[in-house]
Structures are given as structure tokens and as C-alpha cells.
Amino acid sequence: KKEPWTMASLESSSSSACRVVAQTTLERLVEEFQFDASLAAAAVDAIGDKGDVESAIDWLFANGAEDRGGAVTFKECPHISGPLISDVSFRRRCVDCGADRQEVWVCLGCGETRCGRYEGKHALSHYEATGHHLAVGLADLSTWCYRCNAYVEDARIAPLVAKLRELKFAKPVKPRDDDEENDGEDDGEDSESS
Numbered sequence: 001k002k003e004p005w006t007m008a009s010l011e012s013s014s015s016s017a018c019r020v021v022a023q024t025t026l027e028r029l030v031e032e033f034q035f036d037a038s039l040a041a042a043a044v045d046a047i048g049d050k051g052d053v054e055s056a057i058d059w060l061f062a063n064g065a066e067d068r069g070g071a072v073t074f075k076e077c078p079h080i081s082g083p084l085i086s087d088v089s090f091r092r093r094c095v096d097c098g099a100d101r102q103e104v105w106v107c108l109g110c111g112e113t114r115c116g117r118y119e120g121k122h123a124l125s126h127y128e129a130t131g132h133h134l135a136v137g138l139a140d141l142s143t144w145c146y147r148c149n150a151y152v153e154d155a156r157i158a159p160l161v162a163k164l165r166e167l168k169f170a171k172p173v174k175p176r177d178d179d180e181e182n183d184g185e186d187d188g189e190d191s192e193s194s
Contacts, residue, residue: 022050029056039065054149061117077145077152079133085111088160090138090167096122105135105144108160113138141165 022044029040035057043056043063085108093100094115103116105123109132114122116137123135127146134157136143141161145152 018050025051025053025056028053029060033057035060035065039063058149064118074153075145075148075150077134077148077150077154079145079147080152080154080156082109084108084134084157084160087111088136088163088167090164092138094120094122096120096125103137103139105137106164107132108134108136108143108157136161136164138164138168141168 026037026040026044029035029043030037035043039060040056043059043065044050046059047055049055088106088108088111091106091113092102092104093113094104095112096114097120099115099120101115101119103119104113105116106113107123107126107130109130112126114120114126114135116123124146127133127135133145133147134143134152135146136157141164142151143153143157143161144150
């Protein structure tokens with residue numbers, strides 16, 4: 001049984017086709033993406049193209065909706081042609097506001113860390129000011145392309161993401177057998193000089 005959500009655009013639209021498109025978008029936002037029904041209705045009401053689910057989701061995030069996770073589709077980014085930084089560092093403090101945040105992004109154009117779209121939006125502002133379109137989120141180490149408006153994967157950014165993973169989780173723990181055989185100190189047994 002479908003829940004009868006309401007929104008201004010559904011009620012005031014003169015076109016039944018427009019109402020169907022808006023209702024379909026609303027249902028996807030609530031059922032597939034788990035957004036609150038009243039916020040989802042406001043999003044569909046606010047966007048121009050009532051069938052543009054991505055725009056509705058962007059509106060929801062920009063207006064405080066919580067990202068509930070779930071499956072993310074990765075895209076191969078056609079914009080990775082310019083220079084990327086050669087090394088990365090793991091910092092949780094935004095260079096613009098100084099806040100220590102959970103949701104921060106490292107710019108792959110310059111290496112600076114900024115707040116994500118849910119806390120301060122400084123990474124988005126940085127993209128708009130500089131055109132640096134690739135950033136890695138330190139929370140989950142996903143890569144976002146502002147030009148694609150999507151999460152992306154590419155072999156050219158994999159080494160930077162791997163370095164961030166190493167910094168975030170420290171060096172991999174050696175297997176137990178190695179730890180027992182050699183605790184990291186030189187015991188002098190293999191050395192010819194004493």
C-alpha cells in the first residue's frame with residue numbers, strides 16, 4: 001500500500017503527467033533512499049525538474065538531511081587529466097574555519113583539508129573558487145568529483161587514497177608469527193660483529 005504523501009507541487013500542478021513524475025521521485029526518495037517524507041516532499045517541491053532525483057538529493061543534503069549511507073554507484077571520472085598532488089596528509093581540521101570535523105575532504109588539487117557539505121561547505125566553496133574538482137573524504141576515503149557530481153574511482157587517484165588509508169589506520173599489523181620471531185629489535189644473532 002502506497003503512503004499518500006502530499007506536497008504543494010503535486011496539489012497545484014495542472015498536468016497529471018507532472019504529478020506522476022513528482023510522486024515517483026518522492027516515492028524513490030522515501031523508499032529507496034530512506035529520506036523523511038516531509039523533507040523529501042519539500043525537496044521535490046523546490047527543484048525545477050520534478051524527475052531529477054539527484055537534484056532532489058542535493059537539495060536535501062544542502063538543507064540538513066542526514067546521509068543514511070547505503071549503496072553508492074561509482075563512476076569513472078573523465079575529468080582526471082590535470083595535475084594531482086604528489087602526496088597527502090591526514091588532517092581533520094578545516095583550513096578555512098579551523099574546526100576539527102568528522103566530515104572533511106582533502107583536495108586532490110592542492111592537498112588542503114576542508115569541511116564537507118554537511119558541516120560548513122568549505123570544500124564546495126573551494127571547488128567553486130579554484131576549480132579543484134577532486135576531493136577524498138576522510139570519513140570513508142571515498143573520492144568525489146564536483147564536476148561529475150558523483151563518487152568516482154580511477155587508477156590515477158588510487159595511490160593517494162591508499163596513502164590516506166595508511167595514514168588513517170596506521171601501518172598494517174604484522175602477522176603473529178612474525179611478531180614472535182622478531183619483535184622489531186635487532187638481537188644480534190645474524191650480525192658478525194659484536
